Every structure is written in structure tokens, then in C-alpha cells.
Amino acid sequence: MAGKDYLNDVQECEKKPLWQRIxxxxxxxxxxxxxxxxxxxxxxxxxxxxxxxxx
Known part of the structure; x- marks a missing residue:
């Protein structure tokens, strides 16, 4: 399912430090x-x- 892939991508992005995302x-x-x-x-x-x- 595409929904699970999206959720994994979101969780992977949230692992990056806040300063890097900003x-x-x-x-x-x-x-x-x-x-x-x-x-x-x-x-x-x-x-x-x-x-x-x-x-």
C-alpha cells in the first residue's frame, strides 16, 4: 500500500535533527x-x- 510507504517516509524524515529540517x-x-x-x-x-x- 502506498499509505505505509508514505508513513515510513514521514517517520524517516522526523529522525533528522530539527536544525537540519529548518x-x-x-x-x-x-x-x-x-x-x-x-x-x-x-x-x-x-x-x-x-x-x-x-x-
């Missing part, structure tokens, strides 16, 4: 915020190149 959370969050910032910067760059300025 560390991965911070790494993933930082990467997502960074990629969003780069994407927004690129959109602004293309809009400025096309002549659309905010001022």
Missing part, C-alpha cells in the same frame, strides 16, 4: 525569493528597454 526550509525559501527577485528584475529590465519607465 536549514532545508530556509534554503528552499531563500532560493524561491531569490529567483522571484531575479525574474522581477529581468521584467523591469525588458520593460525599460522597451521604453516603459516608471517616471
Amino acid at each position: 536549514g532545508w526550509l530556509l534554503v528552499i525559501w531563500t532560493a524561491s525569493v531569490g529567483s522571484l527577485a531575479i525574474f522581477a528584475w529581468l521584467i523591469r529590465l525588458f520593460m525599460t528597454a522597451a521604453g516603459m519607465k516608471s517616471h
Whole structure:
């Protein structure tokens, strides 16, 4: 059953130290915020190149 495999995965993850789980959370969050910032910067760059300025 797939339910038992999932339960085993959850129990295996809970064996890892709290600092390691929080560390991965911070790494993933930082990467997502960074990629969003780069994407927004690129959109602004293309809009400025096309002549659309905010001022």
C-alpha cells in the first residue's frame, strides 16, 4: 500500500535533527525569493528597454 510507504517516509524524515529540517526550509525559501527577485528584475529590465519607465 502506498499509505505505509508514505508513513515510513514521514517517520524517516522526523529522525533528522530539527536544525537540519529548518536549514532545508530556509534554503528552499531563500532560493524561491531569490529567483522571484531575479525574474522581477529581468521584467523591469525588458520593460525599460522597451521604453516603459516608471517616471
